[in-house]
Amino acid sequence: MALPRVLVLTSTLPARAGDGTPAFVEDLARELGEEFEVRVLAPAVPGGAARERLTETVEVVRYRYFPSRWEDLADGAILENVRARRSRLAQVPFLLGGLATALRREIRDFRPDAMHAFWIIPQGMIARRAMAGVPTVVTTLGGDLYALDNGPARAAKSRVVRAAAAVTVMNADMRERVLALGADPETTHVIPMGARFVQVAHDDRQVSKPATWKHPVHLLAVGRLVEKKGFDVLLEALRLSRARLDLTIVGDGPERARLEALAQGLPVTFRGQLSRVELDEVLSRAGIAVFPSRRASTGDQDGLPVAMLEAMGAGCAVIASDLPGLNEAIEAGRSGVLVPEGDAAALARSLEVLAEDQELRASLGAAARMRSRAYSVEAVGEGYRELFRRILG
Numbered sequence: 001m002a003l004p005r006v007l008v009l010t011s012t013l014p015a016r017a018g019d020g021t022p023a024f025v026e027d028l029a030r031e032l033g034e035e036f037e038v039r040v041l042a043p044a045v046p047g048g049a050a051r052e053r054l055t056e057t058v059e060v061v062r063y064r065y066f067p068s069r070w071e072d073l074a075d076g077a078i079l080e081n082v083r084a085r086r087s088r089l090a091q092v093p094f095l096l097g098g099l100a101t102a103l104r105r106e107i108r109d110f111r112p113d114a115m116h117a118f119w120i121i122p123q124g125m126i127a128r129r130a131m132a133g134v135p136t137v138v139t140t141l142g143g144d145l146y147a148l149d150n151g152p153a154r155a156a157k158s159r160v161v162r163a164a165a166a167v168t169v170m171n172a173d174m175r176e177r178v179l180a181l182g183a184d185p186e187t188t189h190v191i192p193m194g195a196r197f198v199q200v201a202h203d204d205r206q207v208s209k210p211a212t213w214k215h216p217v218h219l220l221a222v223g224r225l226v227e228k229k230g231f232d233v234l235l236e237a238l239r240l241s242r243a244r245l246d247l248t249i250v251g252d253g254p255e256r257a258r259l260e261a262l263a264q265g266l267p268v269t270f271r272g273q274l275s276r277v278e279l280d281e282v283l284s285r286a287g288i289a290v291f292p293s294r295r296a297s298t299g300d301q302d303g304l305p306v307a308m309l310e311a312m313g314a315g316c317a318v319i320a321s322d323l324p325g326l327n328e329a330i331e332a333g334r335s336g337v338l339v340p341e342g343d344a345a346a347l348a349r350s351l352e353v354l355a356e357d358q359e360l361r362a363s364l365g366a367a368a369r370m371r372s373r374a375y376s377v378e379a380v381g382e383g384y385r386e387l388f389r390r391i392l393g
Helices: 024-032 078-084 086-109 120-130 143-147 151-163 172-180 231-240 256-262 276-285 306-313 344-356 358-375 377-392
Strands: 005-009 037-043 051-055 058-063 114-118 136-139 166-169 188-190 217-222 245-250 268-272 288-291 317-321 337-339
Touching: 005 024, 005 086, 005 120, 024 037, 024 051, 024 058, 024 377, 037 086, 058 086, 078 086, 086 120, 114 120, 114 377, 120 136, 120 143, 120 151, 136 151, 136 377, 143 172, 166 172, 166 377, 172 188, 217 231, 217 276, 217 306, 217 344, 231 245, 231 256, 231 344, 245 276, 256 268, 276 306, 288 306, 288 344, 306 317, 306 358, 317 344, 317 358, 337 344, 344 358, 358 377
Parallel strands: 005 037, 005 114, 037 058, 114 136, 136 166, 166 188, 217 245, 217 288, 245 268, 288 317, 317 337
Antiparallel strands: 051 058
16 A cells, blocks of 8 residues: 655755764754655755655755755755855745745655645745645744745745644744744644764763863753854853863754854864764763754844754753754753853853763753753654644644
8 A cells, every 4th residue: 555645845955874963854854754755845955956855755856946056045944044045035036936946846746645745935835835634734844944034935834834734843942933923823833853863871971070180071952053142152251261171063054164264272172064974973972962043134043953952862961052943952950051041151160060070961961861852852742643644644
């Protein structure tokens, strides 16, 4: 008997295994592939194959939309790529047109029973126009919901969420925002992206030693180097802190040069994008993982960073900003520490406390690992499979 077919629309997908691009869409597609035949439709990126099979039931198809020499709008985060180089705006209408053309082709050839559109804009917007009676789940991870908030964008988002068979969001605050756009409360769900966890024996961590001049505590920060991640706040906190610390920053992005300048004279290493294996190794050495997210000047902010969930699963003591989503995953004082967003002094004090208290780090890390189980790829994958079962009846 043929499996039901799900067509996944996304603009973020690794070009190859371990290239450092967030893999949450790929991970979820693999989970859906346990029960459905899945095809992932994504824009072309440098180094990405035009067509590849991830598993027996999961295939990736990439569509072209611009001359290859300049086709880089979807290589990373679209909004941040445009902010980094305004000339990329010229690619936007071609990306939308390429997606619309490719989607019509896939509806005709793949004949999906359901669709899953990641981001309200642009994937959800294009899917709404081409639905052809296909029930569609729309997932927003935050950027389109928080940042694209002018009148025309709100109207477009409202049309998408009203037409969707279901909408999924990363946290309760996002759910309220989607409901304000007109989404149906009965079909709007908080289901975050799942994380894959590295197994780390906490007792073997080098950082389990107290902070001394000989043995600093290792800090880790992971994410795209963009304003909403708040890494400049972390660097200021590191400069204010009196604790013996060193910091590894994993990720790349348009703010790298500015952050490297701010880090001059500090014990900071910029590692750039890492493969899954390399990131697991860095996680295994980290004693404290820091996620100083904040609201960007554009209004954009994190919904619930998968990197934070991965750090929790690795047993790190986590410090994060007290923002929606982050403060739902972390139980303050039990499975992590929450600090006011943008407050470098408060972050510095928290770093000092954790650096000096080995037992507290171990306790927070153990509780974080337990807490993270609800956010595993497997647990979240089952939540999405159940959602598609209901939609398909």
